[in-house]
Amino acid sequence: MLSRRKFIKKTAALGSFSFLGTFAPSEQLKPSGPIAIATWGNNTKATEQAYKILKSGGYALDAVEQGIHIPEADPNDTSVGYGGNPDRDGFVTLDACVMNEKGNAGSVTFLQHIMHPVSVARQVMEKTPHVLLSGDGALQFALQNGFKKENLLTDSARERWLEWIDKNKYTPIISRNNHDTIGLLAIDSKNTLCGGCSTSGAAYKLHGRVGDSPIIGAGLFVDNETGGATGTGLGELMLKNLSSFLIVEYMRQGIHPQKACEMTVKRMVKKYGTDHQAAFVALDKKGNYGAFSIQPNFDYALSYQDKTIRKASDSYQH
Ligand code: ASP
Numbered sequence: 001m002l003s004r005r006k007f008i009k010k011t012a013a014l015g016s017f018s019f020l021g022t023f024a025p026s027e028q029l030k031p032s033g034p035i036a037i038a039t040w041g042n043n044t045k046a047t048e049q050a051y052k053i054l055k056s057g058g059y060a061l062d063a064v065e066q067g068i069h070i071p072e073a074d075p076n077d078t079s080v081g082y083g084g085n086p087d088r089d090g091f092v093t094l095d096a097c098v099m100n101e102k103g104n105a106g107s108v109t110f111l112q113h114i115m116h117p118v119s120v121a122r123q124v125m126e127k128t129p130h131v132l133l134s135g136d137g138a139l140q141f142a143l144q145n146g147f148k149k150e151n152l153l154t155d156s157a158r159e160r161w162l163e164w165i166d167k168n169k170y171t172p173i174i175s176r177n178n179h180d181t182i183g184l185l186a187i188d189s190k191n192t193l194c195g196g197c198s199t200s201g202a203a204y205k206l207h208g209r210v211g212d213s214p215i216i217g218a219g220l221f222v223d224n225e226t227g228g229a230t231g232t233g234l235g236e237l238m239l240k241n242l243s244s245f246l247i248v249e250y251m252r253q254g255i256h257p258q259k260a261c262e263m264t265v266k267r268m269v270k271k272y273g274t275d276h277q278a279a280f281v282a283l284d285k286k287g288n289y290g291a292f293s294i295q296p297n298f299d300y301a302l303s304y305q306d307k308t309i310r311k312a313s314d315s316y317q318h
Contacts, residue, residue, distance in 0.1 A: 033305060036063060037281050037289055038184040039232040041299035041310030042077075046070045050186050051303035060194035061100050061122070063186040068096075068118040068198045071182050075154045079180030082115050083154045084200025086161050088170055089207045092152040095214035096121045096198040101224035107132040107214040113149045114142045118198045121214070131216065164204055181213050183220055183230025185283045193285060195222040197230050211235020217245035227251045227284035229261070233294070234276040241268050247282050257282035258290025258314075265292045265316055274317055281313075292316070 034054030036047040050067030054060065072081030079085065086092045096117035097107035106125025109132065111117050120142045124133050133141050143149060153161075181199035188194075197220040199213040212218035212235035219235070221244035222228035229247035231238050238244070243264050250260035261280045268278055279293030281300045291300050291313035298313040 032287055034063075034187060034189050035283065035287060035289070035302070035304040036067060036184060036186040037283050038067065038182055038301045039230060039279065039281055039298075040180055040182065041301055041312075042180070043067075043071060043182050043184070044301040044303070044308050044310055046182060046184060047301040047303035048308050050184060051308070054186060054188050055306075057189055060186040060188040060192045061098065061196075063188065064098065064184050064194050064196040065118055065122055067184050067186070068182055068196050069116055071180075072116050072118065072198055075156075077180060078157065078160075078203070079200055080182055080198055081117065081200065082150075082152045083157055084152065085157055085203035086153055087201075087207050087209065088165075088204045090153065090158070090161055091207060092157070092200055093207075093209075094152075094198070094200055095210055095219075096196070097214045097216060097220055098122045098125060098194070098196040099216060099220055099222040099228075100125070100194045101192045101222070103223065105131050105216045107216065108134070108138040108142075109210040109214045110135040110208060111138040111142065113139060113152060114147050115150055115152065116147070118196050120145070120147060121196070132214065134210075161204070168204070181219070181232040183213070183232060183281065185222070185228040185230060185281065187283065187285070187287070191285065193222055193224050193228055193283070195220050195228045195230055199232075202235065212238035212243075215239060217242040219244060221245045221248045223248050223252070225252075225285070227257060227282060229257075229280055229282040231278060231280040232298075233278035237268055237272055237276055237278045240272070243268065243278065243280065247280060251282065251284050256290060257284050257288050258292070261290050261292035262314070265294055269294060269316055279313060279315075 036050035046067040050063035053063040075083035229244040279298035
């Protein structure tokens with residue numbers, strides 16, 4: 001496995017963003033003004049897009065949604081939207097959610113054929129009395145609301161899946177490294193906090209499996225009085241801990257986001273061990289932020305004060 005330093009160096013070389021350097025976990029800059037933070041360092045284009053909207057005075061939820069659209073439409077992002085790895089039967093099934101400053105939320109699970117599930121989730125929040133729509137019902141809702149039905153399984157995702165079938169005899173294997181879900185939190189110039197999360201879920205999962213990403217409190221939680229948190233990793237772990245909610249609750253007690261993420265990961269490790277990855281970013285209303293993961297290969301993207309950085313997260317395992 002790559003060391004964290006090599007991983008960050010390697011991944012930093014891949015992007016074409018205005019990269020200002022990789023910052024060590026201990027360097028805590030305290031940004032003021034609008035800010036966007038996202039899981040995984042390769043999401044700098046998403047935080048940059050979000051930041052553009054924030055900087056021009058836009059609403060935090062618009063920034064979150066537009067930022068998340070970038071990996072959703074990217075055929076090379078194998079864990080989100082178009083190009084995402086399918087389930088073990090070859091279907092790309094998507095999970096996403098949003099949460100706004102009023103504590104309202106919308107979510108879709110097990111949604112197929114729609115490029116931007118985060119936008120469907122937003123419409124569930126804004127146009128229905130419900131929080132969560134699933135499967136065919138979510139698809140019908142999306143089509144009725146003007147979304148286009150598309151094939152999201154790219155040729156290369158199909159090839160990877162066929163190779164996987166050959167090697168793995170149809171048994172889902174949960175990998176420690178194969179995670180790339182985007183969770184994005186943004187504070188706008190009115191100091192409004194919103195968040196969103198989008199994923200194609202665990203690669204080669206059982207058909208019908210839903211992870212943490214669309215579940216409010218597990219993959220994402222936002223409280224405009226306190227702060228927000230979002231995660232990536234093995235969804236089953238986050239579902240059992242409601243980890244994002246827990247991080248925000250720690251922050252509500254006055255705990256720094258960095259420490260809140262760390263306390264949550266340690267609580268998970270105590271119960272479930274260190275076999276898998278769970279990784280979080282958190283942002284409080286004062287602009288403090290933090291991240292922590294079980295495995296050492298997690299980094300995140302951050303845009304504020306006209307700069308974009310990717311930063312290595314501190315981790316439980318080294
Ligand atoms: N958390 C996502 C899920 O379990 C997967 C990931 O982050 O890669 O569906």
